[in-house]
Amino acid sequence: MNSKVQNKIAIGVLYGIAGVVVLILLALVGYILVSGLPKVSWHFLTTPAKAFLKGGGIGVQLFNSFYLLILAMLISFPIALGAAIYLYEYAKDNWVTSVVRTAIEILSSLPSVVVGLFGFLFFVVKLRLGFSILSGAFALTFFNLPLLTRSIEDSLHTIDDKQREGGLALGLSRWETVTRVILPAAVPSILTGVILSAGRVFGEAAALIYTAGQSAPALNFMDWNPFNISSPLNPMRPAETLAVHIWKINSEGIMPDAKAISSGSSAVLVIAILLFNLAARYLGKRLYKRLTSA
Amino acid sequence: MFMSSDIAKPGTTPERHIVQPTDAQHPTVLSTEGLHVFYGDKEAIYEGDLKFARNQITALIGASGSGKSTFLRSLNRMNDRIATVKGRIMYRGVDINQPDIDVYEMRRRIGMVFQRPNPFAKSIYDNIAFALRLRGVTAKNKLDEIVETSLRQAALWDQVKDELDKSALALSGGQAQRLCIARAIAVKPDVLLLDEPASALDPVSTSQLEDTLLKLKQHYTIIIVTHNMQQAARISEYTAFFNQGRVLEYDTTSQIFTNPQVQVTSDYVSGNFG
Numbered sequence A: 001m002n003s004k005v006q007n008k009i010a011i012g013v014l015y016g017i018a019g020v021v022v023l024i025l026l027a028l029v030g031y032i033l034v035s036g037l038p039k040v041s042w043h044f045l046t047t048p049a050k051a052f053l054k055g056g057g058i059g060v061q062l063f064n065s066f067y068l069l070i071l072a073m074l075i076s077f078p079i080a081l082g083a084a085i086y087l088y089e090y091a092k093d094n095w096v097t098s099v100v101r102t103a104i105e106i107l108s109s110l111p112s113v114v115v116g117l118f119g120f121l122f123f124v125v126k127l128r129l130g131f132s133i134l135s136g137a138f139a140l141t142f143f144n145l146p147l148l149t150r151s152i153e154d155s156l157h158t159i160d161d162k163q164r165e166g167g168l169a170l171g172l173s174r175w176e177t178v179t180r181v182i183l184p185a186a187v188p189s190i191l192t193g194v195i196l197s198a199g200r201v202f203g204e205a206a207a208l209i210y211t212a213g214q215s216a217p218a219l220n221f222m223d224w225n226p227f228n229i230s231s232p233l234n235p236m237r238p239a240e241t242l243a244v245h246i247w248k249i250n251s252e253g254i255m256p257d258a259k260a261i262s263s264g265s266s267a268v269l270v271i272a273i274l275l276f277n278l279a280a281r282y283l284g285k286r287l288y289k290r291l292t293s294a
Numbered sequence B: 001m002f003m004s005s006d007i008a009k010p011g012t013t014p015e016r017h018i019v020q021p022t023d024a025q026h027p028t029v030l031s032t033e034g035l036h037v038f039y040g041d042k043e044a045i046y047e048g049d050l051k052f053a054r055n056q057i058t059a060l061i062g063a064s065g066s067g068k069s070t071f072l073r074s075l076n077r078m079n080d081r082i083a084t085v086k087g088r089i090m091y092r093g094v095d096i097n098q099p100d101i102d103v104y105e106m107r108r109r110i111g112m113v114f115q116r117p118n119p120f121a122k123s124i125y126d127n128i129a130f131a132l133r134l135r136g137v138t139a140k141n142k143l144d145e146i147v148e149t150s151l152r153q154a155a156l157w158d159q160v161k162d163e164l165d166k167s168a169l170a171l172s173g174g175q176a177q178r179l180c181i182a183r184a185i186a187v188k189p190d191v192l193l194l195d196e197p198a199s200a201l202d203p204v205s206t207s208q209l210e211d212t213l214l215k216l217k218q219h220y221t222i223i224i225v226t227h228n229m230q231q232a233a234r235i236s237e238y239t240a241f242f243n244q245g246r247v248l249e250y251d252t253t254s255q256i257f258t259n260p261q262v263q264v265t266s267d268y269v270s271g272n273f274g
């Protein structure tokens, strides 16, 4: 068999595999959307869930998901940014950095249910935070931190070393070079990474079941004082998210329309994650364009 | 100024031939004394003691890998985290190769332009202005003025004056390199180091760049690495020939190109090697 034929076969096989992957994805997303979209309505998206009766919605869960996402990002982004800057721009290759890198590596490969159980033992029980948004946000931080750090490090890596030298040659300090030259140039890529990780966090369930809890107490959307128990902003209240809701309905849902609600919620979750991914691409490209052209 | 190695036996050529500039009109601004540069254990510069004359252009030539960049980057300590630099680097009477020197301030006096243009991902205006802002120049009219004079000196003003807000990454290679020069001179340096600044440019941009350098020499002391011997001959007053980490010959450019004393130099400038 000559190499030309071999090459053709190899390419054919690779195309085949890629095609199968895309087909599986399309089938999965298609199935979820087809079975779930009919259920999705404004009413469904905005009303609270009902435990025993038909006609409940996912309003509170949807809000919880976003609120937890924002809190988790607020906590994890600065830490990840600092860690990535330290590791990529400052750290020398010695045993300390290699320990840190290994730790990040291990942390990123922990199953999220382990992160969840750790969060339960540490934040919920030990620190007495209870099943709360805060416990959930901390657990999500553990889940998110290694991935986000790596992604920001990758973003810094895409900036040419010539840019760093350019800054130093102008008499800027390392810190000035990083903050004034490198970070601004890396913003599009960092933002893309942040949004993509937001998508992952948004769909996460296992880390939240034992930390943010599985109940969604009714919220009073007129009360924005974070210290009131029924306020949506109260970080100490238990908060079932959309992903946890799907898991819960499927394992113990007793409302008559459980199946439909589960399908509808899944469709909403999938759409949200798709939107995160599209937004990441779009914003990243746009920002990059703005930086590089008129 | 003669060194022992300069004195050759009759009929042979010397191994090294170093004539430091002595023109009283152009006193020494920068010089290296006992310079040795190591990458790890590997010594990249063995003998590289040169004096650089003020407001003149000095060219560093030599085959690739001969240590020109290593030498140049040592002069404003861009090698600090990369290589070990031993010896003294005297800048206006001060040894700047000491730990307690303020490197950031020193690099504002001894600026550098690199081989590949490296404009920042900012507007043309901000490429020049932002380092000044960091140093406390905040008055808009003052910034405008410096941006304009720097761009004029770098011969870029006429092409970009109407689009200063445009991203610098959209400039052509030659324009980008001149922006990098403008950026370097905006912080008012004394010495300008250039490492093959034209190697990524087309012939037209290269000749514009050379004109620019010839004008800039009124205000700055210029040290330029180039692999292009015509370029060295066209623009420089002095030329140093590097070979395997050593400066084998240093003299006026006309001497180096018309009457080289060392055989290796002679081979190199006549194109017999490298």
Ligand SMILES: Nc1ncnc2c1ncn2[C@@H]1O[C@H](COP(=O)(O)OP(=O)(O)O)[C@@H](O)[C@H]1O
Pocket (backbone or CB within 6 Å): B039, B044, B062, B063, B064, B065, B066, B067, B068, B069, B070, B071, B082
């Ligand atoms: N960062 C570095 N680490 C190790 N060795 C280097 C480094 N940079 C240059 N060298 C070595 O130092 C010698 C001189 O290189 P360089 O100064 O770049 O030469 P030139 O600029 O004349 O081409 C070469 O042997 C090169 O391999």
Ligand SMILES: [Mg+2]
Pocket (backbone or CB within 6 Å): B068, B069, B070
């Ligand atoms: Mg070089």
